Amino acid sequence: MNSIEKISFIDRSKLNEKFYFQSLLEEAYRCNLLCEAEIKKIQFECLELLAYKVERYNQGDSSSIRIEDAENIMISNLYTIGIWLKSFQSVDDAIKELKGTKIRDIYNYGRNKIDTLLRSTNHIHKMVIQNMIHTENHTYSSTVIDGIKGFFKLYNPDFEAQEIHITADYPLCNQVENLAGIEFIQKYLECIYYENVFCSHFSTDNIHHMLCGYDIGYKDLVINIFEQVLTTAIGCNLAGIDAVNLNISEDQINILYDLLYNKSKEDIEEIILKANENLQEELSINSIPLKQYMKKSLSSIISVVCHAVKANTLEKVFIAQKYPELNPKLNFSFGDKMDDKLYRITIEEIMQCRFLSDKISIIKNSIHSLADLEELFFDAELSVDEITEVFKELELIELSALAKHHPFKPDIEAVYLSEAEQEFRLCLHNFITNLPFAKKNRILNTITMLDDNNKEI
């Protein structure tokens, strides 16, 4: 026999999950489920509760409180009451509870519920840490470990139950919306847990190389790893290759173009939904919540694929792996610095020279390492034209090493660098930019090949 559901005047889905209690009262009043006298009684009890909480907040030291603090405490109280009322299966039962129970008692039930939620969220966090993706992406690890730990440290359910205090920077594939406080964090962690479970079907190396294909500097990007993995895995499935390898070649991208080209959005949606089912079978994914999470994630993937088919950029969506460890690395030494006294004499000599040709000949004869030359640019008070002339005397690798060590970042420079160093960086940048195309490209390639720590070697 089918279960009989009670018909309610209030549509539960229309209630605001973030401000549940307030929206429930509004709807109940609108539908005449609560009369004006009942609403006034509830309001007065809420204010009584606020007075009690403010006294606790001030610890008896003060009889008054700033309005913004009082408002925050009020929001916290209403949030806690909402948490309890949400636990009723039907809205009618929640209204019955409001009519028959004192607000102070409902608040206490809600407060206990928050304690339970805190314990369960802590447990989920432990599970998430156990099945973390081993990745170099900073946002992922700093949010999942340190950020959430910070939440547990700062969360104050008595007076700021609706706050989370952290920014939760790591973006989810399905963003958590319309929740606050502990409910938000619990949902956020649940999502990360499912994303981790899915990614655990792929090897750490494959994920790393696939993300390198997405962007070589992915460790500094704020991206969702699960979304990239799922998209590429679906691409592999569509191209008829093993999804676990997470690698799509150029030929396979062409196959995908043939498959998806000139198809309507509905057709592409159907193809991707089918591929998702096949992928679940291939990876033996049986967990229903994970399947639901994957299905929920597909809407954004489908729209990205549709757009990429039109723009001929499928290779940016279904990503081929890159192996940065195979790229040759150049080590370049800046050399030893000369004796301080000798350096001072050389700089004074250069500064006293009237003609550029004399300055250049001193530099050529006395400066024998790039470390000294680098300092000379800041100390010898050379003009822009003189610096440019010195650059002309340098080898390609020397220019590349200088450019690697002194990148041109005008946004940051004003704060951290001296005027001489800013001028030097601008000169170097302009000099390289104005070089012939082939030479400029060779320098840019050399810069990428140079090891990050080349100066110390």
Place this chain on the structure above:
Amino acid sequence: MSFELSIFSTSIIQKQAVNEIIKCNDFTFNYGLVLTNQQAIELVETRSFVLKENGRIEFGGGVIDKIIKEFCDSPYISMHNYSEILNELIEIFYYYKNETLDLICDDDLIKFMKNSFDGICQGSLELLSGRELDKLASNLRYGYDPDFSEDDSSEEDEEDEYE
């Protein structure tokens, strides 16, 4: 659905506060100080106005009775200026609750006000508000002792220099 906090300034609560102030007359009568019903109403109105001005809210009786009981034995207060000084003290009190960032409790602030008013300020509300409480507020904000004085510390520095 309105949960505005101003709902608290209802007439019942005001009436209750006036009654509490009138009750204080039994205590202050010994010092020759008595407030009329009209003056008590004025004090409550001043409190409501000042709370609003300073962006604060108060629950319960508030601090008026505490201020009355603390200041009633001051040699600088008599019947002719009693109500006027109380009104000003209430204004000063809530202003400096904000200025001290709530770092000092009600009782300590009232005690400090009384000691300064009777002592160094010799009954001057201008000196109390403009100098002593201002100094206290800045000391608390910068994490110094409430009694810390820059003059004292510079004198000490000078002494150290001569040693």
